[in-house]
Amino acid sequence: MNSPRERILARLKAAPQTAAPLRPDWAPPAYDASARKAKFKAMLEASHADVHEVTAADWPQRLKTILANKGVGNMVYAPATPAGRQLADSWAGSGPELLAYDRPVEDFKEVLVAKADAALTTARGGIAQTGSLVLWPTSDEPRLMSLLPPIHVALVEESSLTDSLAETIRVQGWASGMPTNAVLVSGPSKTADIEQTLAYGVHGPKELIVLLIGKD
């Protein structure tokens, strides 16, 4: 018994045993389809996010307008994802400059930290109860996209909305394998550390724009 590990475990195992209590019933809220979407939008908007209802075909054009109104100069995107391809195809010469995150961060850090104005990612799902986006970054759509640029644009399909995190974990089978990183995002970065006064964009994005793709 000479390692700290063994000593700690030995002490814990020597402790008097108590029965593990049963987990009492508890059910997170459930919504019907229209209430689900309304709740998702309302919660996100309450957290200072902008939600736009779009279609699978028109979202790149809608995004172009939104970004133009904000005077956004460039946007980081994931060239190898279907959404990234659709974006690039419809961008064609107009709109903010597209910056492809197609190499390791070591070669892209400067762009992400100092140059990028915005970034577009997809979301694997959305949670109505808390107005949260479920992000599972991949090698094609890396983690820092939703974090470093001042504006984060997220695409989420209405059909992927769930009522609660508990439901998401269950229906998406999270327990059988988690990715390197999974993130729930419920608004832009914020702080209330100075006199409980809300301020946005302290380290992460100042703005969160959610494009909610309708079912049709």
Next chain:
Amino acid sequence: MAAEASKMEFGAKAHVALNDPKLRANFRRAMDGLMTKRAAQFADEAEWNALRARGAAARANALAKLPELLEQLEANCLRNGIHVHWAETTAEANAIVLGILEAAGARTVIKGKSMVTEEMHLNAHLEKHGITPVESDLGEYIIQLAGEAPSHIVMPCIHKNKTEIAELFHDKIEGQPYTENVDELTAAARAALRGAFAGADAGISGVNFAVAETGTLVLIENEGNGRLSTTLPPLHIAVTGIEKVLEKLDDVPPLLSLLPRSATGQPITTYVNMISSPRKEGEKDGPKAVHLVLLDNGRSRVHGDTELRDTLRCIRCAACMNHCPVYTRVGGHTYTFTYPGPIGKLLTPQIEGLDCAGDQPHASTLCRACADVCPVQIPIPDLLVRLRTESVRPTQGQAVKGAGSSATTSETLGWKGWTLLYASPLVYRIGTKMLGWFGNLMPSSAPMLKQWTSVRTKPKFAPKSLHELAREKGYCDE
């Protein structure tokens, strides 16, 4: 940290804090706000009761199976490529973190908010060895600039108002003009810390929940600094107390619903960050190595007592301190140690010893506000009473560290005398007679009376006892 008995200074510090109108105003404003926001979150009594029962059960479950779950967590982390380290003491944990950093040649470290690293005094340790830690949570950054310790476990700089912060930034951040505008102050911190994030050789974070089933570290935050600290630098070291483990992913949602709602009245934090492995082949960002340091520091001893074990259910939401009539008036620094408020006065003496922090369980009115709001149903007042008892009369076998240390010879003798007095009718009669005759001659500065009479009038002994008066009236006392 080996702390000495001289740390028993709550009373003296409380006195100073109570006479500091600025400090009291800062806390009052903040605590009133947090209490109102929390109350709005739990307006539905039935939902609150069902949720906290589930949350408490999830935590109690983890503690009942703690050694097995830690082994499972370790196995799953290792399988996922996360290195796992065990530390019995804060000194060991500091040495482990330093060793990892030195092996990687790291010189600067960016830190997400972590109370465990405060418990370890990790920053001081790293600085001593030439490594620069930069706190990135805005509140932590502010107190690091000021050279202070956190005064609250969720809102570390709650003791400061914006005038103080404006002066601090103007003073410490190069080129920063004086401004009390919160957006401008926040932007100044963002600008100052961007470079620190980009240049950091490593990131250090705490952990809110460690899920044994999948080997996942769950971290919650609002600012994004936690995600940055755990994503941008090439190396991530997560430090956690051994009690933070959960059995299953299914235990996360109820606790995640309880924690931010209890802490700041938010339905959820802006970010819930779940880390299960370092950067995999082909992935473009994320740290190339992730280390998990499991710190005991007295927790396994707390776990050994089935009653006090409940202390370890804590999810560090700070609701108990926000609602504590003592904490809200004296502030966090009065508690000297890392964890203030009700959870602090319960946890600290168990970790540091009753001989060292034995005054803390007494810093409570036992009003039960903490127990009412605790999302995992820790019976804090009952456990405080247990610690008070332990400090003078240790339990056989399961003694708390430093148990019995408050027992004094004069008090022990006093109680022995008391027992004697009440056990024998003759001695009792003689005793009360003597007090009736001579008690009023005792000056209020007499050794046994001095402390009592410093804030109270000296009791006046009646010439005749109740027994005698009753007997004179013809009542029979046999």
